[in-house]
Amino acid sequence: MHGNVSASGRPLAIEARGLIKRFDGFTAVDGVDLSVPEGAVYGILGPNGAGKTTTLRMLLGIIDPDEGYRRVLGAERPHDVAHTIGYLPEERGLYPAMKAVDAIAFVGALRGLPLKEGRRRGRELLEQHGLGYAADRQIRQLSKGMAQQVQILGTLVHKPRLVVFDEPFSGLDAINQGKLERMMRGLAEDGTTVIFSTHVISHAERLCDDVAIIAAGKVPFAGPVDVARDRIPAQVRLETRSGDGPWRAALPADLRRDGKSDGGAFWYFPLPETGIEPLLRALIEGEAGILSLSIERAGLHDAFVAIAGEAAARALEEETPEAIGR
Amino acid sequence: MTEARQSGRLSVFAAAWVIARRDFVAILFSRTFFFFLLGPLFPVIVVGLAGSVGQRVDQTAAQPEVGVVMEGADADAMVRARDALAERLGSGLPGFLVVKRLEPGETYDPADAFAGRRANIAAVLSGTPSDPVLTGPSNQIHAWSGAVAMVAAQARDGELQPWPDVTFQATATSNASQRAGRLKTAQGAQMLLFLLTMMLAGMVLSNLVEEKGNKIIEVLAAAVPMESVFYGKLFAMLAVSLVGISVWGCVGALIYFGAGSAFPDFPTPAVGWPLLFGLGVIYFAMAYLLLGAVFLSIGSMAATVREVQTLSMPVTMMQLMVFFLATFAMTQPHGGDLLGHVPVQLAIRDAGARGPGSGALASCRGVRLAGAVRRLAGARRLGPVPQARDEIGSGAYEKEGRAWPRKDPFRRRHAKGRDGRVTFWVPLSNCIGRDRSEIGSAGPVSKPEEGPIEMKESPDGRYGKPPEDPRLDRRGRSAAGAVRLRQRRCSGKNLSGPLQQGGMATAPDVRAVPDPARSRHGTPLFLASQ
Helix, strand or coil: CCCCCCCCCEEEEEEEEEEEEEECCEEEEEEEEEEECCCCCCEECCCCCCCCCHHHHHHHCCCCCCCCEEEEEEECHHHHHHEEEEEEECCCCCCCCHHHHHHHHHHHHHCCCHHHHHHHHHHHHHHCCCHHHHHEEEEEHCHHHHHHHHHHHHHCCCCEEEEEECCCCCCCCCCHHHHHHHHHHHHHCCCCCEEEEECCHHHHHHHEEEEEEEEEEEEEEEEEHHHHCCCCCCEEEEEECCCCCCHHHHHHCCCCCEECCCCCCEEECCCCCCCCCCHHHHHHHHCCCEEEEEEEEECCCHHHHHHHCCHHHHHHHHHHCCCCCE | CCCCCCCCCCHHHHHHHHHHHHHHHHHHHHHHHHHHHCCCCHHHHHHHHHHHHHHHHHHHHHHHHHEEEEEEEHHHHHHHHHHHHHHHHHHHHEEEEEEEEEEECCCCCCCCCHHCCCCCEEEEEEEECCCEECCCCCHHHHHHHHHHHHHHHHHHHCCCCCCCCCCCCCCCCHHHHHHHHHHHHHHHHHHHHHHHHHHHHHHHHHHHHHHHHHHHHHHHHCCCHHHHHHHHHHHHHHHHHHHHHHHHHHHHHHHHHHHHHHCCCCCCCCHHHHHHHHHHHHHHHHHHHHHHHHHHHHHHCCCCCCHHHHHHHHHHHCCCCHHHHHHHCCCCCCCCCHHHHHCHHHHHHHHHHHHHHHHHHHHHHHHHHHHCCCCHHHHCCCCCCCCCEEEEEEEECCCCCCCCCCHHHHHCCCEEEHHHHHHHHEEHHHHHHCHHHHHCCCCCCCHHHHHHCCCCCCCCEEEEEEEEECCCCCCCCCCCCCCEECCCCCHHHHHHHHHHCCCCHHCCCCCCCCCCCCCCEECCCCCCCC
């Protein structure tokens, strides 16, 4: 549709090559490449100050890159397709004196939706999300979370083909975070491309088909979440009744052993390249006494550590230690 | 997402309309607009209070007087002459206070009269009625030189000559009073424009800064080009102000019709009230768009309110300067044309184009738009246009190269009629003390008409012939080039006495002598003597 396609064969909603942005000599974004397939939920993962928001702003045309090339929904000037894009900025902003329904309609009007239709859809959306009672309240009369929900609905009122959320989960309680996750999945099912930035890995892990890991303005990894995870071999966790025997020769050399009081042991080692079946056969034939065996695939956090480095991972953990689901 | 999408790409102006509509409604139904409506009351109250206080101060402040240091008989003669003239001339003459009666042959340094500070003496008159010497600060002695000379002449001549009775024929107005009234109307209109423009530009700026603070600007910037945001905000405030002006107009009309004859009769402006209002609205719109665009540009560059204040101060100062220039231009109907064409918009356009971001660019476009409409509106001024030039004569004209020298001392203009005759115009001020042949012979006029210049009444009264002084050149400049004496202007009222007695030539001339002892900032003071 737009010329270029992703590795999976889907046309690209966003294509960016070598984006560079400098502020007063400081390079905030340093050669970012992105390929976001249409209909995907795409996460941009990185600690604060990594360049996520600057990248999104360049993609949306709020600022122009110093160098590089971008194409959004087939257009090189993002404002040319602004009516098909929804955007929720990191720092939320609504006119405090506006009614909720008018705020939604106004954001729609900015995207070319007639005001009357915007009001109608605004009421509809507010009803759908349990905020119908607040439709005629001024924004200043709403709680921060409710105001944020109103702004999210304003982002969607004109039925965009591409929705860009910048840190959408910050400021929302757990229930509303869950609602937003469901909403994002629903959008993707309807064919809308969703791209969001976050420093909470669990959200990206649960929602995203593809992620871009960004650290210090660079993107060391961009692609499917599974590929990121596969950067780290799966770990095998084995519990045996016997602590030793000829079967041990089947185990890889780089393992870790935790002894048990009853003579048995826990074994931790990377999944052999030959797969689990030959190992399993050797353990059974050697009468190791398998009590439990599990293969643990690496999480996105581990992948992040491996890709972006310990320092970036530590910065990520320091921002939201309680929110990282591991 | 089953419903069909109904949104479409907005053009720059459609997006500006969305922004403007929201801003217009939001401002119109806010407290800000209420205070905006009350805005004109504040200057009225302030001006009223200031005028009242100023009048009270003038009433209570002691009037400066002329100290007289002369021989007893001369001093008495001077005081008598002053009092006699004062009865006829009113308060135009300064008070005379005898500081010291000198004995025959006694000398006295006039500067000593200031040392005692016994009274509010601003200058000291010494010498004799035939040879008066006025000592004091240069501005004061020059201001009083005519009056003192007139009193001295009267003291010298003795008994006051009877003046002819003046038969009064009252008219509703005169050219002079009409012009003065029109000037006041123009000043009022200019002040209103200035205040309104300043207030609105400030409101636009604070509106933008508030949105930057609220982070709404990012929602706008992501959806529409920044040009649209600026256009929308600029024109929304313009629309708000037009609503405000309409409200004021309606209230004014109600008061006017309600008060009936009790309403004060304002002088009709030169172009008439309807055109004044029309031009006023157009000029206001242009001025506001120009200044608002600059302020928006400042707002786009500033991150904090403090930065806004810092950045906007030079612009505010510049606007004050423009205000003063406009005030000056109002009194200089022809010289003011040049001021009307100062290409402010070019300078701002350059500044805008080099500023960061598209905000400055948008502002620059706003400025260009404002400049274009302003040019369309023309360079006509609000209010009266006093006649500063007058026809002094006509004659056969032979062209010799250029019509006039490049630096024509008389600043002449000419026009050739169909009959081949040429009419000349010369600024009235350049005609003083000269006759037609003198002016004509300085240029390529071969057959100037002979005879003295018949000067018409100027807007500010009559012009007197300046004193003859061999040390001054024809432009009133001294040989040393350091001192330039202004041509003295007297009102008809003050001149009536001397003219009756034979004109200005009978009054003693004033001679300037520096008095270093009373000099301020190194400016030489002058003693007047013969």
